[in-house]
Amino acid sequence: MKSGLSFLVGALRCEIDELEQLARTSELVATIGRLVHALQRERGISNVLLASRGQRFVAQRDAQIAECLRQEQAVRLAFDQLDAADGRIGNGARLFSRIAWVLPGMDALSGLRQRIGALEIDAAQSTAAFGKLIAGLIAVVFEAADGATDPEISRLLVALFNFMQGKEFAGQERACGAAAFASGRNDGARQQQWLHLIASQEHCFELFADFAAPGLAEVWGSVQAAAQLAELERLRRIACAAPAGVALDSELSQAWFDCCTRRIDAMQAVEERLAADLRRLCLHKTTQARSELQAHQALLASLQGGNGTETADFFLDAPAAPDAPAGGAPYGRQLERSILDMVQEQSRRLQAMGDELDTVRAALNERKLVERAKGLLMAHRRIREEEAHKMLRQTAMNQGRRLVEVAESVLAMAEYLPVDKAP
């Protein structure tokens, strides 16, 4: 039969297991970030190519496709390693299910590229296709953040997830603007979508700043050079504030693309810093837990045979009974008390961690609300996920509300939206 101390050791082993798994998923998340970054750039380049009817960015596109293939390979490798890893992954079923969803999308990329190269689809279709795959990849990051069991690591993963999501809105803005400038015109619907993309990315960056370490949030503030921001805002104004239908100078498409790309590349640098912070934190926590484990194990080994010594004052604070075993040399009454204290201390620490984790995870709730609202619409209207998402987004744009607010309204109206049971 095992003693309390051996379960304390067991609890620490569980923590170490979880930390090692978090280290693996954190690596995966960083790798996904690089693929997303490459795909975002390919999307922007493809849009210029499509909008210019194959005139611009042919060579850039070839180079970018090669970069995407490299990053895709790295992600596939990381997926495989995750699957082969010993031990269960936190949130494994959902994480794997998201990966299962994303892999066919990666397989289908070559077909998509062929159609783009042959100018068989337009910029909007291409943007939607890349957006779908990127959304799937970011959903993998979301599950990694939602499955984290350490509050500090979870905090960084939530920051990273929001940063990636914000960066994706910035990438969509680049693609949206690239298409508008290259085609030489803008319209009301696109302007509205554009403004929505700006608001959405700002919201994500606020959440990022809430959860990232203060130093990193400052880095993010400083990489957005004032001159660069001014240029971005000038181009935004030209395209969005002009009356709908007015011609845009198509020569600005290069300036727009370069300006956005500099900003997004700077974001990528912040993301790499975040990923490095995450790696360091995982390592630090694992090392800490390991040395604690060693101390516990050493104590356990030296107590072997002295079973029961640690229970002296579980029930009563009375002085030690005179017949308490003297045990192996240095373990007197002081130690007995200290083992009980260790157990209580560990319980308190885990409790506090759990509370903090609940708080951090609450920040992921917005996305869950949106997913739930989508599910409701899909069941009610018998529509596909993309359509449901589009409906929510359209309503948000029309009403000038945030996506999550619309989702909350939909959920609040749930009883007025019976599931459509028609065949």
Next chain:
Amino acid sequence: MKSGLSFLVGALRCEIDELEQLARTSELVATIGRLVHALQRERGISNVLLASRGQRFVAQRDAQIAECLRQEQAVRLAFDQLDAADGRIGNGARLFSRIAWVLPGMDALSGLRQRIGALEIDAAQSTAAFGKLIAGLIAVVFEAADGATDPEISRLLVALFNFMQGKEFAGQERACGAAAFASGRNDGARQQQWLHLIASQEHCFELFADFAAPGLAEVWGSVQAAAQLAELERLRRIACAAPAGVALDSELSQAWFDCCTRRIDAMQAVEERLAADLRRLCLHKTTQARSELQAHQALLASLQGGNGTETADFFLDAPAAPDAPAGGAPYGRQLERSILDMVQEQSRRLQAMGDELDTVRAALNERKLVERAKGLLMAHRRIREEEAHKMLRQTAMNQGRRLVEVAESVLAMAEYLPVDKAP
């Protein structure tokens, strides 16, 4: 490189792992329930012994101690099996840490029994000691419920936890009443505590009824025979409504003990039913997931080599490209669509399960609030956990509020309660 389908299989394997671990923890919970039941009875018997200065229940106590030792052995065995089990336990660190806390308490039981037998402690001290160990055992059940990853199983575990907690309040009421009747007097403080125990158990049974299957809640209603309840209420009235200090007929202690014991034994029967439901549900879900896994694996084996066939319409709803591989005989376009549908279906199912799980777990929130408030008081006042709990409970009794309401007030006042940093 692995395909999407193989990660779908991986996701199912994770689910099966989790279900098997849930089956193990569910067994553990049932075993703990039996030990708690035995300890509750020993506590009641011990109180009669102590209050009667060793005159009553000597033989019953010996028999009950033997029963407790049997159940204790079963729990220790279940703890060891849990530790030895392959694979990670959901919520492992916290679960193991609770077990680590409880084991020294079990080790210290023989010392406690010696002191009781020698009449060295009084009924209040004995009640507190048993209560401390039982609270620790119920905390293990709480972590098992909080760590469950399947909403239906989690629902039953939440029902079971609340039932056990309610039963423990009923057990404390039995002990409290036994001491009052056997000593032949009652006082204001004890009356107040008694009424609080009645209110607390009713609250727990309401929560149980919310989460148990409707059939079981009815069983619970029906085992509380009207005649038996009437007798219980009559004895409660005699002891609680009488002016404080008035003598109680000590001959009623046997009637009180028997009446409470019949009721608590009936509770134990309900608890066993709940545990059996839980076992059945785990088995059913595991079988279901296994057969799904087999179907997926068969599909995966037959697709081996036909890599990429499942991706036909990831991006576009256009008809299949003419160059889509014809693949192994029966897998045409229909199947390709069905695999993508499977992935989407699984993600939706996991999403819905996650939402439902959040809802069920919210029911555990009350306890978490109380724990958090206790932690705050311990840090602020530099007091032990028992003292903090006593403070909260006393405030609740004085103000006629529920424990969780007092905890919420304490947490709301957190900033007025700075942590005491004095040495």
